[in-house]
Amino acid sequence: MPVNATVDGEREVPEDIDAAETLPVNELFHSLQGEGKLAGVPSTFVRTSxxxxxxxxxxxxxxxxxxxxxxxxxxxxxxxxxxxxxxxxVLTGGEPTVHGASVDLLDRLSARGYHTTVETNGTVFRDAAIDLASLSPKLATSTPSPERPPAGGDANIDGWADRHEERRLDYDAMSRYVEAYDTQLKFVVTGPDDLPEVERIVECLRETAGVPIPDGDVLLMPEGTTREELESTRRVVADLALEHGYRYTPRVHVDIWNDAPGT
Ligand code: SF4
Incomplete structure (x- = not known):
């Protein structure tokens, strides 16, 4: 049955679906983790919609x-x-935490001995069996506008500039993740102009979280979903990581498979 999602990403659940026992799955595949502390580790990806x-x-x-x-x-x-x-x-998305059933899935996988990573934008906290919370706080440069329309298609940004901007940073939710789980903070960076905001976010989070956040848990990742795009951003972002003492993360799957689906 195709997924029928409302515009704000919360599910419009068909009548014959049990929301506690069902997830909208976009794809499920086996590949190498491409990003972050576990880059290169063979992993099964469950991508929710x-x-x-x-x-x-x-x-x-x-x-x-x-x-x-x-x-x-x-x-x-x-x-x-x-x-x-x-x-x-790796439970990823979309945003897997908007679905309550993600908690049950993680618990079941953990009970079977799997190491679980959740890739999240950090705006919805979930108490679940999570071994690595991979938070990707969204910078101001992520917000869509008529000058920055959706890169993957021609969807209408109607109302989304404001909604995205209001929601993109939730320090309470991010602090709870940092306190509860092994965490990495992964920032998608386009260039030096992004660094002041990265530093502001890390500083605010350090003030609100009840545990230390070492620089080594702060990862800078070049923006780009093709080899050509990464070619122009990775050196700049690597230099920024060196300059600020943060960690650089590659996008291994893009380097190897470019933008092929299911990788
Ligand atoms: S990149 Fe942004 S819009 Fe896309 S799934 Fe992540 S948080 Fe949502």
């Missing part, structure tokens, strides 16, 4: 601007994970 933000550069356009996929019950998702090799699972 639907997001509460709308970054103009979203690299999973069909989970946010135009969410597509199929409703799959959790037994089916767990079975599909178990059919694939390895013991690392």
């Amino acid at each position: 639907g997001c509460n933000l709308r970054c103009w550069f979203c690299d999973s356009y069909h989970t946010s601007w135009e969410p597509t996929g199929a409703w799959r019950d959790l037994d089916d998702v767990v079975a599909a994970v178990e059919e694939r090799p390895g013991d690392h699972v």
Whole structure:
């Protein structure tokens, strides 16, 4: 059954669907983790559909601007994970935390011995079996506008500039993640102009979180979903990481497979 998502990324659940037992899944595949502390680790990815933000550069356009996929019950998702090799699972999106059933899925996977990473924009906290919370706080440069329309299609930004801007940073939710889980803060960076905001966000989070946030948990990732785009940003971002003492993260999957789906 195709996913029918409302514009704000929360599900419009069909009558015959049990929301507690079902997730809208855009794709499920096995690949290498491309980003962050676990870059290079073989992992099974469960990509949910639907997001509460709308970054103009979203690299999973069909989970946010135009969410597509199929409703799959959790037994089916767990079975599909178990059919694939390895013991690392990445729950990603879209924004997986907008779906309550994500908590149950993580608990079930953890009970089976899987290491779980949740890739989230950090705006919705969930108490779940999470081994690595990969927070990706969105910078002001992520906000769509007529000058920065959606990169993956021709969706209308109607109302989303304001909604995105209001929602994109939630220090209470991010602090709870940092306090509860092993965390990485992953910033998509286009150039030096982004660094003052990165530093402001890290500083605010350090003030609100009850635990230290080492520079090594702050990752700068070049913006770009193709090799050509990364070619022009990765050196700049690597230099910024060196200059500020943060960690650089590559996008291994783009380097290897470019923008092929299912990688
Ligand atoms: S938060 Fe992530 S999934 Fe949502 S629009 Fe931004 S990049 Fe896309």
